[in-house]
Amino acid sequence: MRMLGALFVILFSVGFKGYAVAELVEIEGGSYLPSYGLKTGSQVDVESFYIDRTPVTNREFLEFVRDNQEWQRTNVKGIFAEKSYLQHWTSDLEILQGQEDFPVINVSWFAAKAYCKSKGLRLPKLNEWEMVAMASHDKKDAREDPEFTKFILSSYEKPKTYLKKVRLEEPNMYGVYDIHGMVWEWVEDFNSVIISGESRKEGDDGLFCAAGSVGASDLSNYAFFMRYAFRASLKANYTIKNLGFRCAK
Amino acid sequence: MCQIKESYQKMISSYFMKMGFGILALTILISVGLTEDFDDMSIYHLPSKWENQDGKEVVLSELKGNVLVVVMIYTSCQAACPILIGEMKSLEAQIREKSSGDVKYILVSIDPEQDTPERLKKLSQENKMSGDRWLFLRGTIESTRDFANLLAVKYTKISPVDFSHSNIISVFDKKGVLIHQQEGLRVDNKATIDKILELVE
Numbered sequence: 537m538r539m540l541g542a543l544f545v546i547l548f549s550v551g552f553k554g555y556a557v558a559e560l561v562e563i564e565g566g567s568y569l570p571s572y573g574l575k576t577g578s579q580v581d582v583e584s585f586y587i588d589r590t591p592v593t594n595r596e597f598l599e600f601v602r603d604n605q606e607w608q609r610t611n612v613k614g615i616f617a618e619k620s621y622l623q624h625w626t627s628d629l630e631i632l633q634g635q636e637d638f639p640v641i642n643v644s645w646f647a648a649k650a651y652c653k654s655k656g657l658r659l660p661k662l663n664e665w666e667m668v669a670m671a672s673h674d675k676k677d678a679r680e681d682p683e684f685t686k687f688i689l690s691s692y693e694k695p696k697t698y699l700k701k702v703r704l705e706e707p708n709m710y711g712v713y714d715i716h717g718m719v720w721e722w723v724e725d726f727n728s729v730i731i732s733g734e735s736r737k738e739g740d741d742g743l744f745c746a747a748g749s750v751g752a753s754d755l756s757n758y759a760f761f762m763r764y765a766f767r768a769s770l771k772a773n774y775t776i777k778n779l780g781f782r783c784a785k
Numbered sequence: 786m787c788q789i790k791e792s793y794q795k796m797i798s799s800y801f802m803k804m805g806f807g808i809l810a811l812t813i814l815i816s817v818g819l820t821e822d823f824d825d826m827s828i829y830h831l832p833s834k835w836e837n838q839d840g841k842e843v844v845l846s847e848l849k850g851n852v853l854v855v856v857m858i859y860t861s862c863q864a865a866c867p868i869l870i871g872e873m874k875s876l877e878a879q880i881r882e883k884s885s886g887d888v889k890y891i892l893v894s895i896d897p898e899q900d901t902p903e904r905l906k907k908l909s910q911e912n913k914m915s916g917d918r919w920l921f922l923r924g925t926i927e928s929t930r931d932f933a934n935l936l937a938v939k940y941t942k943i944s945p946v947d948f949s950h951s952n953i954i955s956v957f958d959k960k961g962v963l964i965h966q967q968e969g970l971r972v973d974n975k976a977t978i979d980k981i982l983e984l985v986e
Contacts, residue, residue, distance in 0.1 A: 613825055613826075613827075613830045614825035614826045615825065615826045615827060615828065615830055615831075615935065616830065645934065646931075646934075724930075725930070725941070727930065727933060727934055727937075727938070727939045727940070728939065728940065728941035728942075729939065729941075730939045730940075730941060730949055730950075730951070768939075771934070771937050772931075772934035772935065772937075
């Protein structure tokens, strides 16, 4: 009897623990040389963190807006989200049938941030996200693997990759799903991407202080640069039909 | 009998209808009253609290009714910030000559960890930017990023004491809506001055 009880406790705690951390996976910290290679070639240091296994889905986001009325379509302030916010939903609290487990899209940075905050989480930092995104299903850093790069680049060309359920494809070696091949994802510090030469005016050197603008020294990772350019083009209230997010801790 | 019942029902329903309208009208009045000056695009929706150069707490919406001229800087900046500060001073001097309207000149720190109110105060004194037209603000790391994102200001830490950042001076109307941005260093500020004068009227 006592053994049975003990067994129950073990089963329960394992079950509970499994449930509690099921959505987040721990990523061990480390340092890596980012592809943009700041002029000094300096490493990026990342402390250990947790990240969602999948992008946040329509179903999960619906739960959030149900509890947080200010983030419903009709209530949201224009300064925090554009008109197209959640425009793929049929109403404030209705998702198109069958899209429940698709990644949520058309969400602004402010909305994504508020969602994560409501769960006691935050958005991943750019360097954290990129570290997870370097991994293929069997290598921690697969950036030199031409097959891996080809896979990412071809997914950027595929239309409507956001119209599919999360967790259908093979996860990467961290157990993280859909970091490539589904949606672009918001990161907390997306506004840290400074690309000189985006050139809104002639002689744009005056647009930025200091000499730290991203200086590309390694152009081999084209996919990486596409993500950088994309982030640099974003504003925090933009809502885009192939841009979603996942949370971190 | 049936007719009587019907008219009775009508009476009741019209009574409730009226009451409903009354409540509706009241709700609309209240909500209009509450959001009076809060435009959909107003920065005053940002609930964050800030500290000024005197260490006093500032809620952004207290600034309502002023035209705001805003720049993001940090005190240990050696490169562009002195130029941006000079530009703010020049704007203030030129506007003061032409108008006595309510304009606030706000310098927001992008380095809230280092820029204590004391450091901001020192910066204001060194540059002779004192008086209630000048406001130096320090938030948290989070509120600073929120604020920068409302201005589309990019910044990144490039060393423990240095940042790379956009050089943008932003002008907000009295309701807190971003109306105009001047990008770059040593650019012609005529458009900015005209806009401020127009908004302050």
